[in-house]
Amino acid sequence: MLITDDIFQAFLQCETKAHLQLAGAAGDQQVFPAWERDRVEAYKQHYHLHVRADCREDECLVGVAWPHALAHRLWRRVMDCQVQTHALQSHIHIVERGTSAGQTPHPPYIPVRLIPREKLTPQDKLMLAFDALVLSAATGHALPFGKIIYGGTYAVAKVTLEAWLPSAQAVLDKIMAQQASRTPPPLVLNTHCAACEFQAHCRQRALEKDDLSLLSGMTAKEKQKQHRKGIFSVTQLSYTFRGRRKPKRFAAKPEKYSHALRALALREHKIHIAGQPALTLKGTPVYLDVEGVPDRDFYYLIGLRYTSGDASLHASFWANDMAEEQEMWAACLQALAQIDRPQLIHYGSYETLFLKRMKERYPDVVEQPAFLDQLIKEAVNIVSVSYAQIYFPTYSNGLKEIAHYLGFHWSESDASGLHTLMWRGEWECSKDERLQQKLVTYNAEDCEALERVTTAIAHLCQGQGATAQATEHTIVHIDAMKRDNPYHFARNEFALPEFDAINKAAYWDYQRDKIYIRSSPRLKQVARKGAKARPKALPVNKVIRCLPPVCCPQCKATHIRRHARFRKTVYDVKFERTGVKRWIVQYCFERYACHQCEAIFTPPHRPWTRSKFGAGLLAYTMYQVIELHVPQILVRRSINQLFHLQLAPRVVNRQKSTAAQMYQGTYEGILRTIVKGRLIHADETQVSIEGKRAYVWVFTTLEEVIYYYTETREGDFLHELLREFRGVLVSDFYAAYDALHCPQQKCLIHLMRDLNDDLLKQPFNRELRDLVRDFALLLKPIIETVDRFGLTAQHLRKHHAGVWRFHHDLCTREYQSDIAVYYKKRFEKNQGKLFTFLDYDGIPWNNNNAEHAIKAFASLRKVIGGVSTEKGIREYLTLLSICETCQYKGVSFLDFLRSGEKDIDVFMKRGLRGSKESGLRSRLPE
Numbered sequence: 001m002l003i004t005d006d007i008f009q010a011f012l013q014c015e016t017k018a019h020l021q022l023a024g025a026a027g028d029q030q031v032f033p034a035w036e037r038d039r040v041e042a043y044k045q046h047y048h049l050h051v052r053a054d055c056r057e058d059e060c061l062v063g064v065a066w067p068h069a070l071a072h073r074l075w076r077r078v079m080d081c082q083v084q085t086h087a088l089q090s091h092i093h094i095v096e097r098g099t100s101a102g103q104t105p106h107p108p109y110i111p112v113r114l115i116p117r118e119k120l121t122p123q124d125k126l127m128l129a130f131d132a133l134v135l136s137a138a139t140g141h142a143l144p145f146g147k148i149i150y151g152g153t154y155a156v157a158k159v160t161l162e163a164w165l166p167s168a169q170a171v172l173d174k175i176m177a178q179q180a181s182r183t184p185p186p187l188v189l190n191t192h193c194a195a196c197e198f199q200a201h202c203r204q205r206a207l208e209k210d211d212l213s214l215l216s217g218m219t220a221k222e223k224q225k226q227h228r229k230g231i232f233s234v235t236q237l238s239y240t241f242r243g244r245r246k247p248k249r250f251a252a253k254p255e256k257y258s259h260a261l262r263a264l265a266l267r268e269h270k271i272h273i274a275g276q277p278a279l280t281l282k283g284t285p286v287y288l289d290v291e292g293v294p295d296r297d298f299y300y301l302i303g304l305r306y307t308s309g310d311a312s313l314h315a316s317f318w319a320n321d322m323a324e325e326q327e328m329w330a331a332c333l334q335a336l337a338q339i340d341r342p343q344l345i346h347y348g349s350y351e352t353l354f355l356k357r358m359k360e361r362y363p364d365v366v367e368q369p370a371f372l373d374q375l376i377k378e379a380v381n382i383v384s385v386s387y388a389q390i391y392f393p394t395y396s397n398g399l400k401e402i403a404h405y406l407g408f409h410w411s412e413s414d415a416s417g418l419h420t421l422m423w424r425g426e427w428e429c430s431k432d433e434r435l436q437q438k439l440v441t442y443n444a445e446d447c448e449a450l451e452r453v454t455t456a457i458a459h460l461c462q463g464q465g466a467t468a469q470a471t472e473h474t475i476v477h478i479d480a481m482k483r484d485n486p487y488h489f490a491r492n493e494f495a496l497p498e499f500d501a502i503n504k505a506a507y508w509d510y511q512r513d514k515i516y517i518r519s520s521p522r523l524k525q526v527a528r529k530g531a532k533a534r535p536k537a538l539p540v541n542k543v544i545r546c547l548p549p550v551c552c553p554q555c556k557a558t559h560i561r562r563h564a565r566f567r568k569t570v571y572d573v574k575f576e577r578t579g580v581k582r583w584i585v586q587y588c589f590e591r592y593a594c595h596q597c598e599a600i601f602t603p604p605h606r607p608w609t610r611s612k613f614g615a616g617l618l619a620y621t622m623y624q625v626i627e628l629h630v631p632q633i634l635v636r637r638s639i640n641q642l643f644h645l646q647l648a649p650r651v652v653n654r655q656k657s658t659a660a661q662m663y664q665g666t667y668e669g670i671l672r673t674i675v676k677g678r679l680i681h682a683d684e685t686q687v688s689i690e691g692k693r694a695y696v697w698v699f700t701t702l703e704e705v706i707y708y709y710t711e712t713r714e715g716d717f718l719h720e721l722l723r724e725f726r727g728v729l730v731s732d733f734y735a736a737y738d739a740l741h742c743p744q745q746k747c748l749i750h751l752m753r754d755l756n757d758d759l760l761k762q763p764f765n766r767e768l769r770d771l772v773r774d775f776a777l778l779l780k781p782i783i784e785t786v787d788r789f790g791l792t793a794q795h796l797r798k799h800h801a802g803v804w805r806f807h808h809d810l811c812t813r814e815y816q817s818d819i820a821v822y823y824k825k826r827f828e829k830n831q832g833k834l835f836t837f838l839d840y841d842g843i844p845w846n847n848n849n850a851e852h853a854i855k856a857f858a859s860l861r862k863v864i865g866g867v868s869t870e871k872g873i874r875e876y877l878t879l880l881s882i883c884e885t886c887q888y889k890g891v892s893f894l895d896f897l898r899s900g901e902k903d904i905d906v907f908m909k910r911g912l913r914g915s916k917e918s919g920l921r922s923r924l925p926e
Contacts (some may be wrong), residue, residue: 003175005090008130012123012176013192015185020198022179027197036195036421043116044093047149048079078109083134088172090134096147108141115150117295124148125159126834129168132161188220189213196416210234216396218259230765238263239763242517243481257388261478265391271460274478277389279461282378283341283452289446290346290354291420291439298322299354300424300584301439302332305447306339314447316440329358330365337371344379347399347450352381362737382450386457403449406456410445412438495759495769498776506749508852511844518790519842536820546589546603557596564591566602571645572614576899580620582643613655615763617645619897622659626879627893629859632656653872659897660875666902667878670704670885677701678727679843683850684713684856688866689873696877698853702842704916705853705884707877709870715739728836728843730850733826745836747847748779751826760817767820771810782838786845796838803835853884 011018020027042819052060062079078095094112111131115124128146138142148157165730178185189206190213193199206214210225210233233239241260255275267270286306292299302317315335319328336342346352355376359366366372383397394401400410412419420439427435460475494500504510516523520791567588574583593600621639624630630638632652639645674680681700686693687709697708699722710717715736722729722740730745731737737744755772762768781798789795807827837843860880868876882904886893891908901907 001082002089002181003087003172005092005127005130005134007175008090008171009123009127012126013170014188014190014196015174015178016202017177017192017196017198019178019184020201021174025198025201028200030195030197030199030424032195032418033197035425039116039425040114044080044114047114047154050154051077081891083131083138085134085137087176088134088137090131092131092135094149095135106301108139108143110143110146111135112147112149117146118151119295120150120157124150125164126168126171128159128162129164130172133165133168133172140608159695187211187213188223194416198614212237214395215259215262216398217257223836230762230768230817230819232764233772235267236764238267243478245479255388258391262391262395265393266395267335268476269393270474270476271393272391272455272476272478273389273460274391275389277385277457277461279380279382279385279454281343281380281458282347283343284339284452284731285345286336286339286342287447287450287454288344288346288351288379289443289450290351291443292350292354293421293424297357298321299325299358300328301443302328303440303443303447304332304335305444306342308339314444317445318436318440326365329362333372336375337368342375344375345382345450345454346379347382347453349381349383352379353381382457384453387912390457390460399446399449399453402453406452408449409454410449411441414449415442435784458621475769491761492753492756494756496756496773496776497765498780499756502776502779503749505783505787506846506848508848511848515786515790515844516702519792523702544585544587546587548590549592549601549603552592552594552597552599554599554600555594555597555657557594559595559811561595562590563593563600566591569612570614571612572616573620573643575616582645583614583616585614602746613651615900616898618655618659619894621655622879622897623894625652626860626876626883629863631863656875656879660878663882664878664902665904667706667881669903670758670881671699671706674699674701674704674706675722675725677704677725680722680727680729681844681847681850681853682729682731683847683854684734685854685861686866687861687873689868689870691866694870694873696857696873698850698857700849700851700884702852702886703885705888706881707853707857707884709874709877711870727784730844730847732847733830743836743840744833745843745845746830746833747845748834749768749846749848752776752779755823758823762817762819765817765819767815767817768823771815771820771823774806774809778802780831782845791837791842791844793839793841794905799835799838803838807831856880857883 004163007018007021008292009539010021060077060079061075063081066139076097079093081092081095083090083092083095092111093114095109096112098108098110112126113124113128113131125148128148132143132146143161145161146159148159149155150157187202187205187209189202189211193202196202205211212218212226212232212234214234216236226232226237231240232859233594235629237260241258241264258274260276261272281331284306284437289303290299291301291303300319304315304317306313315332317328317332317335319325344351344355363369392402394405400416420442422437423438426432426441473909492503494503505515512523548562549560552560554632567586570585570587572583572585573580589603591600591602617639621635624635625632633649636647636649636652639647679701682697684695684697687696690692695710695713697710699706699708706723708717713736715734718736718740722742725742728743728745729737729740730747732747745838752775755768755775759768761766781802782796785795785799810824810827813824815824835845837845857877857880860876864873882896883893883905886896889904889908891904896904898909899907901910
């Protein structure tokens, strides 16, 4: 099928129109397209008569087909020349012989287009480029330029074709691709629809599909963005609107236009108000509407509607041509001067531009410049008041749609701005008074419609009903709507009931008490012992007198004497069955002198340290700081208030450093135990160190926890840290874990929550919903088996067949939406790491242990508040690792600190649940 200039022009206007024309569809008989074609033909005939007066009879040829009539190249101009190749055809308005500089005897012909408008558009130049493509293909000559004759004065625009030919060729390629595919292009309603013969056909299709293009002003980029989310209809879009509370600091910032809110107004058939729209009317409202010819910058009709007393008056001012425009403007100003304090009200920017142009174009008309300046300054554009703040249940903000909704109707039901151009053009040719009256009536009705809309918006701004006709419809204020904030602390809402059951089975306490306890005899023992554990009383120490030495430590002489008396006071706390109280131990000792060597010395065995605070106080402060997450300043304040010890500001921090140094060996022992085990849960989170971002990693088993600090999120250290690990690593989907050479199990809860969140965001994406449902139906029976038999491979291996079917079906599917394609790739990438737990005993299917440990650090992180140093955070992590390991093993962290023991397993074997006398007197590092 040939691609003609009509098809090419239709494609520039609308791809659907070109497709329908290529398919041979018949459009409706529209008045405006027929008038526009007649206008172009009339312009061509007038120009033909104009140019033939300057040419001989043998220099002009009219209505021929190329190239038969031009073989001898004698014609200067060929009018209405049809040029055709095997694939292209164009009716070129004029083919004109180019001028020659003497190099060639027969210069090539160039295309000329005739445009009756006074202004050119890029489409006009693309049409000229199409003519040049066809002519160049027919003659075999490259054409350097073409011409466009336009306007009433037959102005000539010389167009360099080099800049436009690539664009024209690209359009041709798209048309050919569309023709080859025979698939209709996506339906798009645009500004050309009002002048298209297929308008009714396309709009009916759009209404049946509830297509997004019904919403005026929605760009192609935004439509594509919604399509990628699985949203293709106005109704679907309406469910995506979420009310947002504007912060006070942004109260003066204009509202942003929301297509989703427009869709919501349409779905509920209610007027929706965002923000606080305000309309200030001063004096007498004068409703202004102007008609003109845009391409000529010519205004020929001004309509004013205002109220005088109880009567509504209308005044019209007409200009027959450009010469009368000034007189029309002067008459309008005189009429406005007769009104008491007039305030112009108009709809859209056309009238704003009109006022500015009239002021610049005719400055001498204005007798009182201040009066005109005040008119322009106080003029109100109703669109600026309602835009992005008042959403009527209409597909656009157009005056006609809103006025129709409010109950106003025009005498010409299908009248539009295009019809006024046509009526004015016909009037200029015929001077028919009926056409002039049509224009005046249309303009007066626009003014009346503007009054109706302004009154409704004024009432809405004041919080009243829109109009008598619209009071039956509810008015919704966005600020009063219930806000649906997805970011809050609450139970997850799942799109599928299967996910809810799976999530309940993943709670840490549930798995610890019901699932893990079946897989670990050690946890059973911990649970039994934990239930029977009772705190024990501690021995009480008051005053301790140190025994004298037997001999001199230097010369071993036994003849020694007392040299001086000393006392050492240690401030501590005492733990009893009913509470904790202040406990101060005083050590009395002497300094001795040797009679033989005169050496002065103290007893070699001293039961105290250089610190004046005891081991019980150290255990108490670390218990509050590490396990209870109490800020250091509050710990110091509470000790000073309750025990009156008067601790200095830095004492608690120094005790933290002391404790971390004491238990560094314990920390390293826990790490060795984890690496030698058969299971590791891993996760990471951010932490702020003196304003800089760093990371804390957590590695856990069922009984041990280790926190590890790094400056970056790079996972290179993992290879060295877990070099000897040969068990199964359970982690999230962070890529750093993938490089480890060990069996891995990815957390299915992470994957499930990601799927659920995206499904809630795109509830109408059928591809995503089907994929998520298949995954849920696969996972639910596996979790039921785990719930019944525990994490035993003997019972879990039977689910391998279902896993294989899921992945096989997924590979055979082709998805269109971006999110479904993303999840398909994600499943394929991690295929060998999603169900590893089916082959091992005691391996969980989620990263719950690590996440539970991360929560403990997150709680501590809130207390630290980003002010800790790198040294300080490492000390915190050392002690927190021991604290969480004690919790996982069912051991009291406080009792372990009071015991003086450094190995948690040894402490458990000895059964030390309370601090014994040896623990109270355990020595701190010197």
